[in-house]
Amino acid sequence: MTSFLRSRTLLLTGAAVLVGALTTGCGGGKSSSGSDQTTGVTITVTLATEPPPKASLDAFTQSTGITVKWTNTDWDSLQTKIAAAATAKTYFADATNVDWSRVGQLGKLNWFHPMDEYLDTKALAGEMPQLPAFTSNGHVIGIPYDASFLVTTVNKKLFTKAGITTMPTTIEQYTADLKQIKAKGVAQYPLNIPFAAAEGLSTYWYQTTAAFGGTILDGAGKPQFATPGSPGYRAAEWMVDALKQGLVPPGNINVADSQGQQTLMAKGVVASTFADYSGNVGSLYSVPASSTVVGDVTYLATPGVSGPGPNMSNPDGIGIPRQAKYPAAAAKFIDWFTSAKNQAEFAGAAGPDKVMPGYFLPSRLAGMTELTQKGKLIGGQQLGDLLKNSAKPVFPEGAPSWYPEFSKAVYTNLHAAATGSVSTADAVKAIAATADKLSS
Amino acid sequence: MPRRLPWARTLGILFIVLWSLVPLYWSLNTSLQTDAQISERPANYVPPGPTLRNYHALLTGPGEIPETIRRSSLNIVVECTAATLITVVLATLAAYAFARMRFRGRQLLFYAVLATMAFPAYTTLIPLYRIMSVFGLVNTYTGIVLVYVSGFLPLATWILHSYMTSLPLAIEEAGQVDGAGRMQILWRIVLPLAWPGIVSTAIITFLFAWAQFLFPLVLSSDLSTQPLTVAIAALQGRHVVPFGLLNAAGVLALAVPAVIAVSLNRFIVNGLLSGSVK
Numbered sequence A: 001m002t003s004f005l006r007s008r009t010l011l012l013t014g015a016a017v018l019v020g021a022l023t024t025g026c027g028g029g030k031s032s033s034g035s036d037q038t039t040g041v042t043i044t045v046t047l048a049t050e051p052p053p054k055a056s057l058d059a060f061t062q063s064t065g066i067t068v069k070w071t072n073t074d075w076d077s078l079q080t081k082i083a084a085a086a087t088a089k090t091y092f093a094d095a096t097n098v099d100w101s102r103v104g105q106l107g108k109l110n111w112f113h114p115m116d117e118y119l120d121t122k123a124l125a126g127e128m129p130q131l132p133a134f135t136s137n138g139h140v141i142g143i144p145y146d147a148s149f150l151v152t153t154v155n156k157k158l159f160t161k162a163g164i165t166t167m168p169t170t171i172e173q174y175t176a177d178l179k180q181i182k183a184k185g186v187a188q189y190p191l192n193i194p195f196a197a198a199e200g201l202s203t204y205w206y207q208t209t210a211a212f213g214g215t216i217l218d219g220a221g222k223p224q225f226a227t228p229g230s231p232g233y234r235a236a237e238w239m240v241d242a243l244k245q246g247l248v249p250p251g252n253i254n255v256a257d258s259q260g261q262q263t264l265m266a267k268g269v270v271a272s273t274f275a276d277y278s279g280n281v282g283s284l285y286s287v288p289a290s291s292t293v294v295g296d297v298t299y300l301a302t303p304g305v306s307g308p309g310p311n312m313s314n315p316d317g318i319g320i321p322r323q324a325k326y327p328a329a330a331a332k333f334i335d336w337f338t339s340a341k342n343q344a345e346f347a348g349a350a351g352p353d354k355v356m357p358g359y360f361l362p363s364r365l366a367g368m369t370e371l372t373q374k375g376k377l378i379g380g381q382q383l384g385d386l387l388k389n390s391a392k393p394v395f396p397e398g399a400p401s402w403y404p405e406f407s408k409a410v411y412t413n414l415h416a417a418a419t420g421s422v423s424t425a426d427a428v429k430a431i432a433a434t435a436d437k438l439s440s
Numbered sequence B: 001m002p003r004r005l006p007w008a009r010t011l012g013i014l015f016i017v018l019w020s021l022v023p024l025y026w027s028l029n030t031s032l033q034t035d036a037q038i039s040e041r042p043a044n045y046v047p048p049g050p051t052l053r054n055y056h057a058l059l060t061g062p063g064e065i066p067e068t069i070r071r072s073s074l075n076i077v078v079e080c081t082a083a084t085l086i087t088v089v090l091a092t093l094a095a096y097a098f099a100r101m102r103f104r105g106r107q108l109l110f111y112a113v114l115a116t117m118a119f120p121a122y123t124t125l126i127p128l129y130r131i132m133s134v135f136g137l138v139n140t141y142t143g144i145v146l147v148y149v150s151g152f153l154p155l156a157t158w159i160l161h162s163y164m165t166s167l168p169l170a171i172e173e174a175g176q177v178d179g180a181g182r183m184q185i186l187w188r189i190v191l192p193l194a195w196p197g198i199v200s201t202a203i204i205t206f207l208f209a210w211a212q213f214l215f216p217l218v219l220s221s222d223l224s225t226q227p228l229t230v231a232i233a234a235l236q237g238r239h240v241v242p243f244g245l246l247n248a249a250g251v252l253a254l255a256v257p258a259v260i261a262v263s264l265n266r267f268i269v270n271g272l273l274s275g276s277v278k
Helices: A003-027 A054-064 A075-087 A100-108 A121-127 A156-161 A171-183 A199-211 A231-244 A250-254 A257-265 A280-285 A327-337 A340-346 A365-373 A380-390 A403-419 A424-439 B006-031 B053-059 B065-100 B106-118 B121-134 B141-165 B169-177 B182-210 B214-219 B228-233 B243-263 B265-273
Strands: A041-047 A066-072 A095-099 A150-155 A272-277 A297-300 A311-313 A316-319 A391-393
Touching (some): A041 A075, A041 A316, A171 A231, A171 A272, A199 A231, A199 A311, A231 A250, A231 A403, A280 A297, A380 A391, B065 B141, B065 B182, B141 B182, B141 B214, B182 B265, B214 B228, B228 B243
Parallel strands (some): A041 A095, A311 A391
Antiparallel strands (some): A150 A272
């Protein structure tokens, strides 16, 4: 998800969540009494994406008797709507977005139906590697419908031009290569790090921390990065040092994630993005209308401490709000929407007529395999392997309910360290203090 | 007496003007460029080859975007106009009553109405949403307009109250002597005199309504009631931000209030200053 967009409504959503927490606490989070009817009903699906092709939705209606009314709302606004509707215990959609970073909040507030009431989530887990990220209090509250994860992208042409013929597998080698690209004058600033105070900076740090071999929080929400020398600490130092050493464009202080991908990476200004979006090679860098580096950019297994490291997952999911009018019908839709066949078709496996705009990576391995076998996914084999083997949740035990506040502390402090207004040590200390306070 | 510093004043004015206009110019500048030009380094301070392709994509292009823009434009006009009319009518009656009629608790009631302006709008969002839901008014013009009216009525009442108290009482008393009733005095004497204040109140209300985002976002569920401000936000892609398209939509959304503000500026100033000098 384009994360820099998220900070805009953070305050409001946070306030609504707080009210929600209080009212849920007082009211015990009573379930709504939605209808079990699954034929002859119209359900509203609200997601931050354009709908599947009309023909596909019509086919679903024909086979199930469920009509789908689709509403496209931007991600930020959608989080506000979800919080407002749940707090006011008011219906607004039968199925809507469950983002990986909100799972803890949504689960704790009991705002979504457990999906295991409707689907065999245990069976799905083997097919959807990112499903565990949607578990809260032992229940799956959303089904991932895409396979977004963070991955390193490199402009091979620029690497080659600088005399680098073997792609780096460790972060040490990766850093040395970037310095070489700069020294040879191939790119003045070879690395893209979005230092704008926005969610994208937080996720970049999570991915870098994972590459350094660590995690952000333990199962109890305690910070794992406070000690100098710990992976998270080193990751923060590495990022800030990269800026200070001139590896990152100075203007990136105010550049957000997708902005950097669109205006720096896609234009060949930088040679690499360490934590890029997993669909960007196919959907951005290989599209002539938006890129001047078509065919030059590839995915790279995350350079880690002593070899390839993990890739942090940040998928979007779909779930059923408590106030849904037709939860059973919504579950049928979700089952259909996230089926391997449909996912592959939405991503282009069956030609342009069945493509869902903005949909690139199936969350099901079978969908990814079908897409790759048909040659419809650039870097598909590599992405499939990454999804299956190295894509890990940022928080193995689910995002904590206080995640938005924590993330805000992460990006504001790392941004401050990048601008030089605080030292990296103080920034990390402040982030750790926030995590300690929130988790206690 | 301290020496006057005309250059400092000019510099200050220049700073404020640039501070206000540069973002608007940048939005217009971006809207007139292609995506490739937008991401060029260094940035283009003037469009290298001005193009209307973003506006075409918004208004006549393929896909659902033009329909969304057209429908949401209609929605915003309907909602803002209805809210403005109702607010002005109710505020006129309320302001006249507070300004001229003598009844127990008048002052208390007036200040109570004004005090509602001190509440942060966000605190009323959830209760209003709940109320609208109970009455089946979510995703209806009626629901959105009612919320706008409830939000803007205190300010409108205050402006008109200030205006009406500045009108000479003697004319109304003359009407009273001639046997005119309250409503006749209001209709035939006060309204013609207060017309500039009413116009300014209407303009201010309309501009406020036009700028709304959060309330219509929550109270509307689909394109049948979503105003332009909400529809524009939905143009953002999941992973890619269409800068050109967004800026073009922003310029379009800005056009109506900008024209109103520039052409009717004297009314706005008049309304805001009414009652400040007696």
